[in-house]
Amino acid sequence: MIEPMLRSCGWRQGREWYMFLNICVHMFMQYISSDFLAFSVSREIQFT
Incomplete structure (x- = not known):
């Protein structure tokens, strides 16, 4: 699908x-x- 576009x-x-x-x-x-890892880690810290 992509290759014909590239050739054109x-x-x-x-x-x-x-x-x-x-x-x-x-x-x-x-x-x-x-970013997601940092967010989840900070959330874990907030919960505990």
Whole structure:
């Protein structure tokens, strides 16, 4: 599904954009998970 879109906008450019998007998603996920962990830990401390 994604590859035809990448080819239409230039395979090389599309591939670099895809890599960039991948990195952004990865960083975002890491940020969310670490933020969630900190939130749950602080909540645990509040409850006890």
